[in-house]
Amino acid sequence: MVHTDVHRARFSVRKASSTITLANRWDHFLARWGIKRNQHLVEPGLYALGNPTKDSPIFVTANYTLSFDALRSALRGIDGYILVLDTKGINVWCAAGKGTFGTDELVNRIELTGLHNIVSHRMLILPQLGATGVAAHEVKRRSGLIVEYGPVRAMDLPEYLKTRRATPEMRRVRFNLVDRLVLIPVELVHVLLPMAIAAVVLFFFAGLLASVAAVAAILAGVLLFPILLPWLPTSDFSVKGFILGGLVAFPFAVRMLLGSADAIWWSRAVWALIFLLAMPPVTAYLALNFTGSTPFTSKSGVRREMFAYVPVMALTFGIGIVLAIVVILIQGMGGS
Amino acid sequence: MLNSYTSNTLQYDPELCNNCGMCAIVCPHEVFEPGERTAQLAKSQACMECGACQRNCPTSAITVDSGVGCAAAMIRAALTGKKEVTCGPTTGPSCCGGDGKAGSCCG
Numbered sequence: 001m002v003h004t005d006v007h008r009a010r011f012s013v014r015k016a017s018s019t020i021t022l023a024n025r026w027d028h029f030l031a032r033w034g035i036k037r038n039q040h041l042v043e044p045g046l047y048a049l050g051n052p053t054k055d056s057p058i059f060v061t062a063n064y065t066l067s068f069d070a071l072r073s074a075l076r077g078i079d080g081y082i083l084v085l086d087t088k089g090i091n092v093w094c095a096a097g098k099g100t101f102g103t104d105e106l107v108n109r110i111e112l113t114g115l116h117n118i119v120s121h122r123m124l125i126l127p128q129l130g131a132t133g134v135a136a137h138e139v140k141r142r143s144g145l146i147v148e149y150g151p152v153r154a155m156d157l158p159e160y161l162k163t164r165r166a167t168p169e170m171r172r173v174r175f176n177l178v179d180r181l182v183l184i185p186v187e188l189v190h191v192l193l194p195m196a197i198a199a200v201v202l203f204f205f206a207g208l209l210a211s212v213a214a215v216a217a218i219l220a221g222v223l224l225f226p227i228l229l230p231w232l233p234t235s236d237f238s239v240k241g242f243i244l245g246g247l248v249a250f251p252f253a254v255r256m257l258l259g260s261a262d263a264i265w266w267s268r269a270v271w272a273l274i275f276l277l278a279m280p281p282v283t284a285y286l287a288l289n290f291t292g293s294t295p296f297t298s299k300s301g302v303r304r305e306m307f308a309y310v311p312v313m314a315l316t317f318g319i320g321i322v323l324a325i326v327v328i329l330i331q332g333m334g335g336s
Numbered sequence: 337m338l339n340s341y342t343s344n345t346l347q348y349d350p351e352l353c354n355n356c357g358m359c360a361i362v363c364p365h366e367v368f369e370p371g372e373r374t375a376q377l378a379k380s381q382a383c384m385e386c387g388a389c390q391r392n393c394p395t396s397a398i399t400v401d402s403g404v405g406c407a408a409a410m411i412r413a414a415l416t417g418k419k420e421v422t423c424g425p426t427t428g429p430s431c432c433g434g435d436g437k438a439g440s441c442c443g
Contacts, residue, residue: 096388097386097387097402097403128361128362128364129364129388131361131362131388131391131392132386132387132388132391132402133391134391134392135391135392136358136392137358137392137394149361149362152364166361168366171361171363171364171366172364172365172366173364173365234338234339235338235339235340235341236338236339236340236341239338288407289407289408291407292407292408292409295364295384296365296382296384297341297384298341298344298345298383298384298385299345299385299401299402299403300343300344300345300385300401301340301341301344302340302407302410303410304340305340305407306407306410306411306414308340310411310414
């Protein structure tokens with residue numbers, strides 16, 4: 001008796017629907033802002049979508065709510081099974097890179113869910129971006145099931161299911177404006193605290209303009225940069241960032257030069273120079289960091305960028321800060 | 337000039353290829369194309385070193401030093417002198433964090 005219960009519990013199939021509720025949308029919103037980062041989880045296991053039969057397709061995904069919800073909502077009106085792997089709440093692409101969306105977990109999950117007894121076919125449809133972690137030939141050898149890599153985006157699945165062939169367009173990752181915009185909130189959250197500290201410290205020691213300048217340089221890196229990425233010149237993110245940071249710093253330098261007429265001329269000139277030196281590297285550093293969010297920069301390329309530009313960033317920023325301290329000290333002494 | 341992404345670690349030996357076509361299927365940048373007898377390395381420069389082709393190549397005709405280009409993790413490693421943690425398939429902790437307090441690389 002106990003045995004059959006355990007058996008049934010192990011092989012239970014949960015129900016899933018294609019409807020995205022208000023609660024789901026709230027969860028997506030929080031996830032996008034990096035709030036409760038570890039809690040956007042779906043229970044791993046097998047889910048029935050609609051009224052699947054023994055011949056219905058099986059779709060594999062990660063146990064991150066954004067991944068699972070993108071899949072189930074794309075499959076509206078389609079009867080099938082969703083096999084959710086335990087990726088610790090990480091999306092397919094990152095989990096595959098880490099190996100948690102991987103061959104071992106997939107083979108293991110197939111066994112745990114008793115998938116062999118539930119369907120009569122042997123095909124599994126995986127998201128293409130899961131291929132970084134899953135070796136299709138090994139899955140076949142170890143489980144007998146055949147991995148079929150579907151399109152990159154879940155929304156292309158209905159079209160894909162008609163022919164079981166992905167067009168080149170479905171196979172390509174893209175990084176369009178919307179793809180980049182959704183990444184901005186979490187980037188913002190990451191810089192919020194350091195930005196607030198920099199703004200407060202600068203306000204007291206260097207004044208309002210310097211405080212606003214720090215905020216502008218940081219926001220340029222995390223907000224403007226992702227938006228403007230394809231239109232900024234050169235291929236290197238650091239250079240793109242330096243250019244953007246320079247453009248943002250320019251009005252601050254001009255404002256300082258022309259600004260408060262009561263200040264001594266050399267002090268205004270040095271402050272203008274400080275803005276031009278210290279702001280661009282901040283933006284450039286944040287821009288370089290954004291490589292990790294893109295689906296096209298290679299590790300060896302990022303490493304080359306790092307060795308080429310991080311020293312330049314450190315140097316220009318360092319000179320700017322030292323100059324600022326010197327000016328503040330000289331003026332402080334003059335004033336007292 | 338000003339392009340650090342012109343070369344990468346992707347290596348392909350057509351002599352080992354059995355033309356199963358997997359590399360062309362899994363590549364999100366059309367680096368590989370299906371060929372008549374073997375897969376064709378069409379756009380080597382577009383490779384982002386994700387490693388999907390290597391992992392799904394049953395004859396080990398492809399090798400690539402894979403990992404996401406996570407600058408924050410690399411910079412941390414360079415500064416602290418510790419081993420670089422990446423999102424690579426074989427490493428333990430990573431910038432995509434099991435701990436979830438990850439950097440921006442996992443969106």
